[in-house]
Amino acid sequence: MTTEPRVLSGRYRVDDLIGRGGMASVYRGYDLTLGRPVAIKILSRDLAGDSSFRTRFRLEAQAASRMANPTIVRVYDAGEDAETDASGATHPVPYIIMELVHGSLLKDIIAAGPVPVDDAARYVDGILEALEYSHRAGVVHRDIKPGNVMVTPSGQVKVMDFGIARAVSDSSSTVADTTAILGTAAYFSPEQAKGESVDARADLYSTGVVLYELLTGRPPFRGESPVAVAYQHVSETPETPSELVPTISRGLDAVVLRALAKDPFQRFQTAGEFREALDAATDGRAPTKRQVGALATELYGPNPRQAAETARSLRQLSTDATMTRTQSGPPAAWIWTGVAVLAVVIISLFFWIVTIQPSSDTPTSARLVPDVAGMSVDEAEEELTAVELNAVPRNEASDAVPEGSVIRTVPEAGVSVNIGQDVTLYVSTGADTVDIPPLTGLNEVDARAAIEAAGLTVGQITSRSVANLAAGTVISANPTEGTEVIRGSTVDLVTATGRVVIINYVGFTLQAATDALQGPDVGLTVEPIEDPGCVATDPPTVTQQSIPPGEAPVGATISLTYCTGAG
Numbered sequence: 001m002t003t004e005p006r007v008l009s010g011r012y013r014v015d016d017l018i019g020r021g022g023m024a025s026v027y028r029g030y031d032l033t034l035g036r037p038v039a040i041k042i043l044s045r046d047l048a049g050d051s052s053f054r055t056r057f058r059l060e061a062q063a064a065s066r067m068a069n070p071t072i073v074r075v076y077d078a079g080e081d082a083e084t085d086a087s088g089a090t091h092p093v094p095y096i097i098m099e100l101v102h103g104s105l106l107k108d109i110i111a112a113g114p115v116p117v118d119d120a121a122r123y124v125d126g127i128l129e130a131l132e133y134s135h136r137a138g139v140v141h142r143d144i145k146p147g148n149v150m151v152t153p154s155g156q157v158k159v160m161d162f163g164i165a166r167a168v169s170d171s172s173s174t175v176a177d178t179t180a181i182l183g184t185a186a187y188f189s190p191e192q193a194k195g196e197s198v199d200a201r202a203d204l205y206s207t208g209v210v211l212y213e214l215l216t217g218r219p220p221f222r223g224e225s226p227v228a229v230a231y232q233h234v235s236e237t238p239e240t241p242s243e244l245v246p247t248i249s250r251g252l253d254a255v256v257l258r259a260l261a262k263d264p265f266q267r268f269q270t271a272g273e274f275r276e277a278l279d280a281a282t283d284g285r286a287p288t289k290r291q292v293g294a295l296a297t298e299l300y301g302p303n304p305r306q307a308a309e310t311a312r313s314l315r316q317l318s319t320d321a322t323m324t325r326t327q328s329g330p331p332a333a334w335i336w337t338g339v340a341v342l343a344v345v346i347i348s349l350f351f352w353i354v355t356i357q358p359s360s361d362t363p364t365s366a367r368l369v370p371d372v373a374g375m376s377v378d379e380a381e382e383e384l385t386a387v388e389l390n391a392v393p394r395n396e397a398s399d400a401v402p403e404g405s406v407i408r409t410v411p412e413a414g415v416s417v418n419i420g421q422d423v424t425l426y427v428s429t430g431a432d433t434v435d436i437p438p439l440t441g442l443n444e445v446d447a448r449a450a451i452e453a454a455g456l457t458v459g460q461i462t463s464r465s466v467a468n469l470a471a472g473t474v475i476s477a478n479p480t481e482g483t484e485v486i487r488g489s490t491v492d493l494v495t496a497t498g499r500v501v502i503i504n505y506v507g508f509t510l511q512a513a514t515d516a517l518q519g520p521d522v523g524l525t526v527e528p529i530e531d532p533g534c535v536a537t538d539p540p541t542v543t544q545q546s547i548p549p550g551e552a553p554v555g556a557t558i559s560l561t562y563c564t565g566a567g
Contacts, residue, residue, distance in 0.1 A: 007032070008081045008095055014040055016471055016497045020461045021147070023047065028100065028497070028551075031076075037550065038076065039098040048092050054080060061096045064162040067137055071130035073150065073160040074099040101158050105462070107146035110213060111478075117248065120214035121282045123149070125275055126157025127207050132271035134162055135200040142198060144206035145187040146213070147460075185226035185233070186219040190262050193230035201264040204274055208259025208267075211278075215252065216244040220260060234262070251281030369423055371413035372406050380406045380425050388419045399431035399486055432487040436479050444472040444495055451491050459490035463497045467523035468554060471498025499551040500524070502558070510540040510562050517558060525557040534563035 006014040013030045018039065020026070024047075029040040047053055061078035068074065077097040084090050106123060109115065115123075127149060134141060141148075141162050150158040189205035191198050212220045220238035223229040241256055242248040255277045261267045268274040367387045372380035381391040401407045407426040411417055437450045444461070451458050466475055473496040479485055500522050505513040514526045531543060546559035 008040065008093070009079050012038065012040055012077075012095075012097055014042075016463065016499060017461070017495075018463050018497070028499075029097070031097070037100045039073075039100045041096045041098060043094045045091060048094050054092060054094050057094055064139060067134055067139065067162065069130060069133040071126050071157050071159060072133065072162065073101055073158045075162070098160070099158075101150050101152060103150045103152035103156075103158070105147060106149035106151055106157075106210070108462075109151060110146055110217070114217055115214045117215065117252070118282065120211065121278055122155070123151065123157055123214060124207060124211045125278060127159055127210065128204075128271040128275045128278070130157070130159040131200070131203050131207065132275070135203070135271060140198065140200050141203050141206075142192070143187075144203050144210065146210060149210075185229045186221065188230055188233055189264075190234045191264065193233045199264070200271070201267050201269065204259060204268050204271060205261075205264075207271075207274065208256055211259065212238065212241060212256050215241045215248055215256070218244070249281060249284070251284070252278075255281045366416045367419055367421075369409060369411050369413050369415050369417060372425070373408055373413070374401070375406050376404055377406065377425065377427055380409075384423055384425075389417065390420060390422045391425050392422045393425045393427050395429045396426045397430065397432035397487075398428040401428040403428055403430035433484050434487050436477065436481050436483045436485060436491060438481050439474050439477040439491075439493065440481065442474050443470070444474065444493070447474045447477075447493060455487040456485070457488060457490045459492040461493045461495060463495050465500050465551070466496045467500050467521055469496035469498070470554060471496060473498075496554075497551075498554050500554060502547060502549060502552050504549040505542050505545050505560065508542050510542055510560060513542050513545075513560055517560075523555065524552060525555070527557055527559045529559045529561040530564040531561050532563075532565045534565050536563045536565060540564075 008014060011031065011033050013032055015028045015030065018026045018028055024041045024043050027040045027042065029038045030036070031038050043057070047057075058078050058080070061075055065075040065078070075096055075098055079095060079097075081093040081095065082090050083093050109123075127144065131141065131144070139162055141159070143161060144159070148160045150160065152158065185193065187206045187209045189198060189202035192202055209219055221229050221232035221236060223232060238257075238260055240253045242250065242253050255274075258277065259267060259274060268277065367389055369389065370383045370387060372383050375383070377391075377393055381393075384391045396407060398407050405428050407428050409426070410424045417423070434454050434456065436456070437454050439447045439450060442450065448458050464475060466473075469475065475494045475496055477494075478492045479489075502517065502522060502524070505516070508516075510528060514528075516522065517524045517526050527546075529544075534543065540562040542560045542562055544561035547556065552558065
């Protein structure tokens, strides 16, 4: 039984799944009214359930639809449909209709290996061209990252998802976890990480992160959690790219450091300014090593954490509307009086700290739990026995502490306990690892079940046209089958679209067209159709094909018409 294709708002036919993320799923589709292929982004049900978000989303999509630039994926339309689940409840389905772009995600290009400097500069220049146009139109992207940038086979850069991040962040009061929706924190600007208002310069910071990753193969900040990465964006100094890749020029170092300045006022102020600096650096106009060091000190300070705190305090003072200035500056006498009073307070406090004698007496019936973290079990038991405490080992998996070493104790070190009390030693059994199960050849549903059964998490799912593979069939997985990974790790999948790309074969010889269509790259069945109404040629030439250029279902039959009439 053939399933009727889904049609949104009576106009947009939803075809194959192209990709899926935390915020939405993207499908290949077809505009039945205008007769053109499109990409359809359907928002997740969690986001769709918030009516205020749907309103903001529609307005932002409409703003994005007014932008027309070769470096921006066009937004054609935005709307809302409805669906009924198995229980009979009706749910809204917000969607946007976009230009269908063939190519590769910049994220996949980076993952494939090192990117030459010229290519990195070209990709980033394309992103900046898109931002230069959008910023002039008053649209801030807010989520620039490699996963939102496409590169076509001709090398054209296309930036996606303008306006969506704005709609999500404005709905943070009703959407539980905005950070998770927007994706990795690796590309957040410091002001985004702190929850402050952002402008176009946040996009330039994120573009600087993308440039850094293209040049070095890794983002400037990495951590065990998004919170840890966000903290580094706010307070840590990145290594210069040339420290990681010595062949990178000092000029590019300076461009990257300027783009990654913590203070928006010390970054490039416009995308055009960024493009000019990047162009100059790639032309070989490089600063000296001393100038790069001076730039790093200017942007981050000798102590980046202290600089960040100082900047935060200054911003707070400068934006405090409750403070009213009544004169041009305080009298000099007030200043010196304040300094003297502060000095007396500091000296008195220092003297008190030095002279106070904290009591070190512990009751004879009590003991302090010793710090045994990192010790072997035997060493830890000896330490506890020496202070008349009872060790109770308990195993726990850990990817941070070596196998056989103590992770922590309960009660923790330094706590006063009674003599003879049990102290639980949590001993590392090493990382809890599993093997990636066989996934290639499974359909997406079975692959998901296998991944979850192994204690792993399904990550990004992308689709690719492959002949002779049904839609949803797994082509490859990353990490690959048999790889040992930590339990809970993410597994990305590449699945077949169930469709293949065909070209216009009119004018080809019948034999050449048949060989191409039935070949391993396409795999269609060819049905020759004679046309006695036109003059035959030798060899026969295709005059018409039943499936127009574009895409065809895997294994479909295509008719090729050729002339057989007498001259």
